[in-house]
Amino acid sequence: MSYTLTTLWHDRQRYLPGILAVAFSALLIALQCGLLFGLLSISTIPIDRSDADVWIGPQKVLSVDTGQPISESKLVSRVAGLPGVTHVEPYIQRFSFWEKPGGGTDLCIIVGCRLTEDSIGPSKVLPRELRDRLTEEGAVVVDESELERLDIQHAPALLEQGRFATAKINGRPVRVVGLVKGMRSIAGPYIFCSLFTARSIMKLGSDQTVYVLAKCDDPKHASLVVEQLKSSPLQQEQPDMSVFTKDEFSYKSRMHWLLKTKGGLALGYAAALGLLVGLVVTSQTLYAATMASMREYAILLALGIPRWRLRWTVVTQAFWIGIFGVIVSIPATYFLGELATHLGVKPLLSAELMAAAAVITLGMAIFSGIIALRSLKQIEPVNLLR
Amino acid sequence: MAWVQPDDADLRSATMRDEPVLQGFHLTRSFGDGETRTYALRDVSLGLRKGELALLMGPSGSGKSTLLAVLSGLLEPDRGQVLARVNGKEVDLWKLTPRQREQFRLKHCGFIFQGYNLFPALTARQQLEIVLRWGEGVSGAEARERSREMLSLLGLSKKCHLLPAQLSGGEKQRVAIGRALIKNPQFVFADEPTSALDWAHGEQVVELLRIAAHERGATILVVSHDHRIVPFVDTVFHLEDGRLQESEPPDETPPPGVRFRLEMPP
Ligand SMILES: Nc1ncnc2c1ncn2[C@@H]1O[C@H](COP(=O)(O)OP(=O)(O)OP(=O)(O)O)[C@@H](O)[C@H]1O
Ligand SMILES: [Mg+2]
Numbered sequence: 281m282s283y284t285l286t287t288l289w290h291d292r293q294r295y296l297p298g299i300l301a302v303a304f305s306a307l308l309i310a311l312q313c314g315l316l317f318g319l320l321s322i323s324t325i326p327i328d329r330s331d332a333d334v335w336i337g338p339q340k341v342l343s344v345d346t347g348q349p350i351s352e353s354k355l356v357s358r359v360a361g362l363p364g365v366t367h368v369e370p371y372i373q374r375f376s377f378w379e380k381p382g383g384g385t386d387l388c389i390i391v392g393c394r395l396t397e398d399s400i401g402p403s404k405v406l407p408r409e410l411r412d413r414l415t416e417e418g419a420v421v422v423d424e425s426e427l428e429r430l431d432i433q434h435a436p437a438l439l440e441q442g443r444f445a446t447a448k449i450n451g452r453p454v455r456v457v458g459l460v461k462g463m464r465s466i467a468g469p470y471i472f473c474s475l476f477t478a479r480s481i482m483k484l485g486s487d488q489t490v491y492v493l494a495k496c497d498d499p500k501h502a503s504l505v506v507e508q509l510k511s512s513p514l515q516q517e518q519p520d521m522s523v524f525t526k527d528e529f530s531y532k533s534r535m536h537w538l539l540k541t542k543g544g545l546a547l548g549y550a551a552a553l554g555l556l557v558g559l560v561v562t563s564q565t566l567y568a569a570t571m572a573s574m575r576e577y578a579i580l581l582a583l584g585i586p587r588w589r590l591r592w593t594v595v596t597q598a599f600w601i602g603i604f605g606v607i608v609s610i611p612a613t614y615f616l617g618e619l620a621t622h623l624g625v626k627p628l629l630s631a632e633l634m635a636a637a638a639v640i641t642l643g644m645a646i647f648s649g650i651i652a653l654r655s656l657k658q659i660e661p662v663n664l665l666r
Numbered sequence: 667m668a669w670v671q672p673d674d675a676d677l678r679s680a681t682m683r684d685e686p687v688l689q690g691f692h693l694t695r696s697f698g699d700g701e702t703r704t705y706a707l708r709d710v711s712l713g714l715r716k717g718e719l720a721l722l723m724g725p726s727g728s729g730k731s732t733l734l735a736v737l738s739g740l741l742e743p744d745r746g747q748v749l750a751r752v753n754g755k756e757v758d759l760w761k762l763t764p765r766q767r768e769q770f771r772l773k774h775c776g777f778i779f780q781g782y783n784l785f786p787a788l789t790a791r792q793q794l795e796i797v798l799r800w801g802e803g804v805s806g807a808e809a810r811e812r813s814r815e816m817l818s819l820l821g822l823s824k825k826c827h828l829l830p831a832q833l834s835g836g837e838k839q840r841v842a843i844g845r846a847l848i849k850n851p852q853f854v855f856a857d858e859p860t861s862a863l864d865w866a867h868g869e870q871v872v873e874l875l876r877i878a879a880h881e882r883g884a885t886i887l888v889v890s891h892d893h894r895i896v897p898f899v900d901t902v903f904h905l906e907d908g909r910l911q912e913s914e915p916p917d918e919t920p921p922p923g924v925r926f927r928l929e930m931p932p
Contacts, residue, residue, distance in 0.1 A: 283788060283796060290787030290829075575783040579845070580800065582740060582779075584772025589800045662740040664779050665731045665857050 284596045288604075291569065295601060298565030302605020302645050303612060305558030309551045310613045310637035314627030315620065316547050320534040321628055323466050326373060326391055327530045331400040332493030333502035334365075335529045336509065338520050349482075350520060352489040358514050359494050364501045369394045370489035371401045372478040375468065379448040380431035387468035388430070388449065392478020400495045406472060410458040414474050418452070424459040426469035432456060452481045466537065502526065558641065559648045562601060566652035570594055574659050582661035591653050598649020602642040609641070610634065685751070686713030688853060688885055693736055693746035695729075706732035707743065708908040714887060714901075719879040721896065722889045724905035730889045731857055733905065737887065738775055738855045739767045750774070752852055772801050776846030776884075778856035782838040784830040790817060790841045791826040794848045801849065816844045820874065836867030843874055847884075854878065854886040865894060872898045 288295050321328070327335070336359065338350045352370050360368040372392035377385045393401030395411040403411060410421050427433050435445035435456045444455035449471065463470050479486060496502050502525040509515065509523045524532065538544045570577070577590050613634070617627045695707040706729040714720050722730050735741035737748055739759045748759040752774055762770060784793050794813035798804040804812070817826050820840045830838055839859060846854055856875065860868030872888070872895050879886045879900070888895070896902055904911035 283792065286792070287785070287787040573785060575779065575781060576785045579777060579779060579783045580797070582738070582771065582775070582777040583797055583801060583845075583849070584768050584770070584775065585797070585800045586768060661777070661779075662735045664783075665735045665740065666780075 284593060284600060288597065288600055294569055294572070295565060295597075298562040298601045298645075298648075299604045299608060301558045301561035301565070302602050302641055303608035305554045305644060306606050306609035306637050306641040307613050307616065308554035309640060310609070310629060310634055311616055311620070311627060312547055312550055312554075313633050313637070314613075314617060314629040315625060316538070316543050317534075317628040317630075317633070318626045319466060320537050320543070322464055323537045324530045324533045325463055325465070326402040326470065327526060327533065329405050329463075330371075330402045330493065330526070331404065331495055332371075333496045333499045333526055334359075334494040334505050334509075335524045335526065336492040336494065337490060337522060337524075349484055349488045349490055350492075350518070351487060352492065353487050355492050355514070355518065355521070358512075359492060359509070362494075362505055362508055362512075364496050364498075364505055365494050366497050367398065367400055367495040369400060369493055370475060371491040371493045372475060372482070372484070372489055374482060374490055376449050376471070376481060378430055378469070378471070379451075381445070381447050382431045384431070386429060386431075388471050389465060389468050390449070390478050390481055391470050391472050392475045393472075395474055400493050403472065405463060406458075406460060410460070413457040414472065414477070416457075417474075417477055417480065418454050419457040419473065419477065420449075420454045421458045421460055421472040422456055422469055423463040423465075424461055425464050427459075430469055435459070449481050450483070454481070466541075499526075555640070555644050558605075559644055559651070562598065562605075562645055563648035563651040566594055566598055566601070566649055567655045569597070570652060570655040571658075574655075575664055577656065577659050578661040578664045581659065587656065590656050590659075594652055594656065595646060595649040598645050598647075598652070599642070601649075602645025605645060606638045606641055609637075613637075685715060687716045687751040688714040688737060688887075689749045690733070690737055691747045691749070693733065693743045693748070695732055695736060695741065695743045705729075705908045707736065710746070710905075710908070710910050712903060712910060714885045716885055717879050717883045718901060719876050719886045719888065719899045720901040720903060721899040722887060722903045722905060723891065723893075724911075726891075728905045729908040730905050732908075734855050734857055734887060734889050738777070738853070739771055750853070773849075774852040776849060776851040776854040778839075778842050778846045778854070778859045780858040780861055782830065782835075782842050782862070784838060784841060784845075786830055789827050789829055790822060790833065790837075790844075793830075793841055794844050797845055797848050813844075813848065816848050817841070820844050834867075835863055836870060839863060839867065839871050840874065843871065843878075847878055847882075850882065851884060854884050856886065856888045858890055859888060860890060860892055860895070868892065868894070869898075 336355070356368050356370065359365060372390065374390055376388055376390045378388040379385050391402060393399060393403040395403055395414055406421060413419055414421060422430060427435055430447065432445040432447060436459065438445050439458070444457055446453060446455045448454065460472070479488065494505065496505055506523045506525055515521060580590065581587065613629060617629050620627055689712070691711050693707050693710040694705070696703050696705045698704060710733060722733065724730050732741065736743045742760055750757045750759055757770065759767065759770065788796065791810065791813045794816055795809040798809040798812060799806065814826055817823060820843065822837060822840055825833060825837060833841065839862070860871050863871065875886050875888060876898050878884050888899070
């Protein structure tokens with residue numbers, strides 16, 4: 281081991297390309313996953329920004345945007361009666377069609393929630409004043425980054441004059457009474473409105489909702505409440521009901537988008553390319569290093585030192601190259617992550633992600649050592665006796 | 667410069683000298699086939715005794731390195747037999763499995779190849795340690811101690827911690843000799859050990875090999891072009907076109923098989 285480290289240090293110039301290649305692979309994997317996760321997290325902003333600990337929705341809910349309506353009757357009061365539950369309210373979130381004032385339609389996501397101060401839905405991202413304005417039927421609020429997509433670039437100017445941009449959703453007229461920041465989406469712009477407006481846009485009865493949200497006395501009790509609900513007679517009465525904790529639901533929605541958008545595939549492809557580059561460079565580095573020491577290795581073989589001992593040495597070198605590469609990659613990843621954040625895309629670089637990238641690239645480094653073992657095959661002591 | 671206390675070991679080894687411990691019989695080895703077939707060895711037979719320092723000479727391409735490789739278990743002969751006597755037992759080297767031959771070399775053979783062949787990153791002491799640790803699985807502390815001892819016997823006690831780049835050519839070759847001798851092998855094979863050195867250092871190397879043979883009882887075969895070595899060795903073999911020469915070479919070099927009885931250093 282110490283011979284290996286001594287050699288790596290002494291010939292650092294020679295091993296540097298391998299170390300950098302490993303660092304590059306680790307950085308590529310971590311940063312790409314981080315960016316994708318960051319992007320996916322946009323799809324669950326309404327879940328993550330809400331205060332609800334438990335989400336109850338129609339069965340086969342795949343993503344927060346595709347829920348089918350369920351009946352609210354009894355559900356709210358039954359859930360509220362469960363021990364540990366302190367607050368229950370209906371929540372509507374579904375796809376709809378935004379009819380642009382200039383013609384044409386685009387997907388949008390209706391977010392209808394209670395507007396009271398104690399609401400546990402995502403309406404708490406709206407200031408008091410905006411929530412007040414939303415109480416009127418047909419009033420909506422959108423994110424300021426989506427104006428172009430919704431074809432209402434003139435909305436801010438109108439708002440200044442105390443007037444509202446208008447459009448239609450599902451044939452119902454709506455007017456934009458205000459703008460928010462930081463509520464971007466991937467699938468379609470979020471359209472914030474009251475439960476009443478949402479029901480009227482989606483032609484739901486006053487008894488129907490898409491989700492029921494519950495808050496627990498302690499967020500840690502969320503999974504207990506979920507268990508209770510799943511085993512309660514309510515589940516038998518309402519077989520189309522499914523229950524998640526906030527974290528489960530957020531995760532499930534992200535995975536849905538990951539698979540649906542094939543983002544995972546694109547990521548896997550790019551990551552595989554990064555790994556391949558790392559693999560080739562690292563194994564070539566080790567190959568060249570081994571060939572450079574071939575006379576020394578040949579002497580050892582002549583002296584009867586078994587070949588596996590030399591193979592082990594090469595693989596150990598690969599392991600340490602991997603370790604050093606990963607160490608180099610960590611600050612580089614965070615630095616580039618910061619840079620990306622400044623450029624407007626925030627990667628989610630969790631410790632788990634960094635650890636996974638490290639393990640994968642370390643495996644790659646060791647594998648490159650195994651590939652480089654073919655160099656040892658060419659070393660025959662007799663070839664050096666001439 | 668002495669390896670061991672001068673005792674009656676020399677006397678014992680002197681009597682044992684008459685027993686060959688490494689013998690080649692009718693060794694033949696060719697390379698290529700058809701038109702391009704060249705014979706590097708043609709029916710070579712020879713015997714080396716315990717404690718003997720033998721020199722193998724001959725023009726370039728005469729098969730010296732090939733003979734060394736065949737006798738040391740590195741290159742299989744087309745025909746012929748290599749018998750080694752270790753611990754009173756006769757071993758037919760080319761009847762062993764490759765694994766057994768590797769074990770044989772590990773236990774009984776030391777090598778010095780042309781050039782120094784030292785790991786650039788390792789200190790003089792580590793070059794020796796590695797052989798003990800990787801070969802015999804000796805503990806770190808013991809390997810360090812034995813390597814240090816060997817290097818001080820070679821007059822390198824102050825150079826233990828230096829890298830090859832910090833050593834002179836002669837010092838590097840002495841480290842290479844130390845690596846060949848660290849296992850205390852029965853047989854040592856050296857191909858052109860002095861070719862990279864000036865004569866003063868070459869002489870030193872030969873002197874060290876002579877002491878290793880005479881005082882440690884090792885059987886040492888040295889391949890060299892250098893006639894100045896002749897007075898230091900016990901036996902000289904002449905190889906010409908793959909054949910051991912029976913006739914006396916034209917110059918002052920002694921006929922093959924003639925044993926120089928050298929005075930032991932006091
Ligand atoms: N692997 C090989 N393939 C083909 N021919 C070989 C091979 N090894 C040796 N030979 C040939 O065998 C002959 C003897 O080679 P060898 O290396 O034993 O010579 P040598 O006496 O050591 O020469 P030198 O003093 O130049 O080192 C040469 O003609 C050489 O070309
Ligand atoms: Mg030769």
